Amino acid sequence: MKYISTRGRMEPVGFQDAVMTGLAPDGGLLLPEKLPQVGDRLEEWAQLSYQELAFEIISLFATDIPPADLAELITDSYATFDHAEVAPSVEVGDFQILELFHGPTLAFKDVALQFLGNLFEYILEQRGGKLNILGATSGDTGSAAIHGVRGKPNINIFIMHPAGRTSPLQEKQMTSVLDDNVFNLAVDGTFDDCQNIMKTTFGDVGFKTAHSLGSVNSVNWARVLAQTVYYFYAAFRTMEKTGTKSVQFSVPTGNFGDILAGYLAQRMGLPISKLILATNENDILSRFFNSGTYGMADVVPTLSPSMDIQVASNFERYLYYKVGEDAEKLAAMMDNFNENGSLSVPLNENGAVDDLFVAGRGDTAATLATIKKYHDQYGYVLDPHTAVGVYVAEQFKSEEAPTICLATAHPAKFTQAIIDAIGEAVHHPTLDALANAETRCDSIANDVDAVKEYLVGHIM
Numbered sequence: 001m002k003y004i005s006t007r008g009r010m011e012p013v014g015f016q017d018a019v020m021t022g023l024a025p026d027g028g029l030l031l032p033e034k035l036p037q038v039g040d041r042l043e044e045w046a047q048l049s050y051q052e053l054a055f056e057i058i059s060l061f062a063t064d065i066p067p068a069d070l071a072e073l074i075t076d077s078y079a080t081f082d083h084a085e086v087a088p089s090v091e092v093g094d095f096q097i098l099e100l101f102h103g104p105t106l107a108f109k110d111v112a113l114q115f116l117g118n119l120f121e122y123i124l125e126q127r128g129g130k131l132n133i134l135g136a137t138s139g140d141t142g143s144a145a146i147h148g149v150r151g152k153p154n155i156n157i158f159i160m161h162p163a164g165r166t167s168p169l170q171e172k173q174m175t176s177v178l179d180d181n182v183f184n185l186a187v188d189g190t191f192d193d194c195q196n197i198m199k200t201t202f203g204d205v206g207f208k209t210a211h212s213l214g215s216v217n218s219v220n221w222a223r224v225l226a227q228t229v230y231y232f233y234a235a236f237r238t239m240e241k242t243g244t245k246s247v248q249f250s251v252p253t254g255n256f257g258d259i260l261a262g263y264l265a266q267r268m269g270l271p272i273s274k275l276i277l278a279t280n281e282n283d284i285l286s287r288f289f290n291s292g293t294y295g296m297a298d299v300v301p302t303l304s305p306s307m308d309i310q311v312a313s314n315f316e317r318y319l320y321y322k323v324g325e326d327a328e329k330l331a332a333m334m335d336n337f338n339e340n341g342s343l344s345v346p347l348n349e350n351g352a353v354d355d356l357f358v359a360g361r362g363d364t365a366a367t368l369a370t371i372k373k374y375h376d377q378y379g380y381v382l383d384p385h386t387a388v389g390v391y392v393a394e395q396f397k398s399e400e401a402p403t404i405c406l407a408t409a410h411p412a413k414f415t416q417a418i419i420d421a422i423g424e425a426v427h428h429p430t431l432d433a434l435a436n437a438e439t440r441c442d443s444i445a446n447d448v449d450a451v452k453e454y455l456v457g458h459i460m
């Protein structure tokens, strides 16, 4: 399997190169040259465990990794999860709640980042060389990335967070990881400052190459790929339970990485009748699917911070398919978007952008009310991200196709929102254990040169 760029100006590369490259050199995102069609294997796949299924799916894409090695990578990646099924579904009211928070940081990003960390280390072992990951986080992604690569001999990770502006719990999830290859940097500035430092550092190509800098951002193909697995797994479990021939998924969306994985699963032949895209007040994507226009707006902070985005980094992959896999056309659209901050696609005869997608938004009041409702009626506590997805899903129920709502984080991670909604906190032993944990973190000035100097001094 070869990988191409959505913008078409890159020679096709293999899976390992696609994983190490991240972003394509022409500014586009990587996609497989051709999506495998798996419709005739679904019956057989429905019998598999999560890990066996992951192996079947990923091996179609990772053709340059020997099968025995891939199987081991997958087993190791999901051994850190605290549920035998990895991603179990629970029936709550009219919905199947797909719990994606059984990994080490209690958020769905672990599903991809536990795998990506092992994959990076494997490729480095094969090829020789080191990788120094630099990232900026406002909370969630940083901790999942740190837990994905902690203790790996050929990888160092440097994660910047805005000093004093990350929730104390999220900060502890990062700074309590004491492995020698993990460096937490508290930057005297905002999240935007951290991101600017990162962009400037990566923009210095000489520095980046000399120090083997890399990132783990959500455009990495291996992350999307690892996420397709739970769409298949959950659809099989739900169809078994309900006897239906198709399902719909509701996905709380930020950077469009998670829902993109569902879209690809559908294109590969999984019977998904609808993808329900749910956003909070930062609704660039729900506006797009309802109007055809994708236009930037300012970010507002909400109770679901991992969905507070302005531009969805994985959206370009969807657009590529939307324009009929025409890289020239897509490149022109993206150039236009970068100039004008907006792009449009025509609506179809049903007045929709895409008949597979429906979209809606849930604001702060809806988030709190939904958490309270599911707690009061069913004794189940949704985290604020999941609550947005459930709220929007309520507007799109179907008789023929049961709805699976992706639960992207454990509620114990969002103490204040949960207290505001139901009057009491929810606990999780992993988080409770952090209270007295030892931590390590270095303070650093809001300055690119200071960060570069730190990197050079600490790269081993």
Ligand SMILES: *Cc1c(COP(=O)(O)O)cnc(C)c1O
Residues within 6 Å of the ligand: 107, 108, 109, 140, 141, 218, 252, 253, 254, 255, 256, 257, 258, 259, 306, 307, 385, 408, 409
């Ligand atoms: C990252 C994240 C999301 C959004 O996922 P995308 O792939 O960015 O759309 C939703 N919920 C939680 C808890 C997250 O951490």
